[in-house]
Amino acid sequence: xxxxxxxxxxxxxxxxxxxxxxxxxxxxxxxxxxxxxxxxxxxxxxxxxxxxxxxxxxxxxxxxxxxxxxxxxxxxxxxxxxxxxxxxxxxxxxxxxxxxxxxxxxxxxxxxxxxxxxxxxxxxxxxxxxxxxxxxxxxxxxxxxxxxxxxxxx
Ligand SMILES: CC(C)(COP(=O)(O)OP(=O)(O)OC[C@H]1O[C@@H](n2cnc3c(N)ncnc32)[C@H](O)[C@@H]1OP(=O)(O)O)[C@@H](O)C(=O)NCCC(=O)NCCS
Numbered sequence: 001x002x003x004x005x006x007x008x009x010x011x012x013x014x015x016x017x018x019x020x021x022x023x024x025x026x027x028x029x030x031x032x033x034x035x036x037x038x039x040x041x042x043x044x045x046x047x048x049x050x051x052x053x054x055x056x057x058x059x060x061x062x063x064x065x066x067x068x069x070x071x072x073x074x075x076x077x078x079x080x081x082x083x084x085x086x087x088x089x090x091x092x093x094x095x096x097x098x099x100x101x102x103x104x105x106x107x108x109x110x111x112x113x114x115x116x117x118x119x120x121x122x123x124x125x126x127x128x129x130x131x132x133x134x135x136x137x138x139x140x141x142x143x144x145x146x147x148x149x150x151x152x153x154x
Contacts, residue, residue: 006042
């Protein structure tokens, strides 16, 4: 598996995965703009044949990092790709002195909720009935930095 920063060549495939996986997919133009933002991190994973298997889009906000998307193509799920993308993000967060990662997820999205639970996220709050009958969970994970000597509030 190879994980690199997204390039403009990846955008069509990412847009296709967006439309297959989300009710309000990012259009190609928005994805291209994401490539240009200084506060954005856009990673893609590729398999050994060069097929784009997944991507992650996150933004840095005042010492925190917010995941906007983490998506794996259906044929490649359950092979550790989302874990690898998140592990990469955590390493980059350390370089950017981001002390926690947060995100929002539909409580009924079992694969995603299990994934975040496995990766050490905890529930910070919930937005009741944000997705119709389902709540939105706000999850957060604190990133351990090598020189941490005290609990930091971000
Ligand atoms: C959620 C998602 C990103 C997981 O990607 P993935 O590459 O399949 O996940 P991984 O292979 O890295 O799995 C890591 C862990 O997540 C959990 N998990 C992943 N898919 C799961 C599923 N279908 N059912 C239950 N647990 C699941 C498991 O704990 C798994 O560890 P294990 O395989 O050792 O049991 C993927 O299902 C996806 O793209 N879903 C559609 C888009 C989406 O909903 N994104 C999240 C928006 S908040």
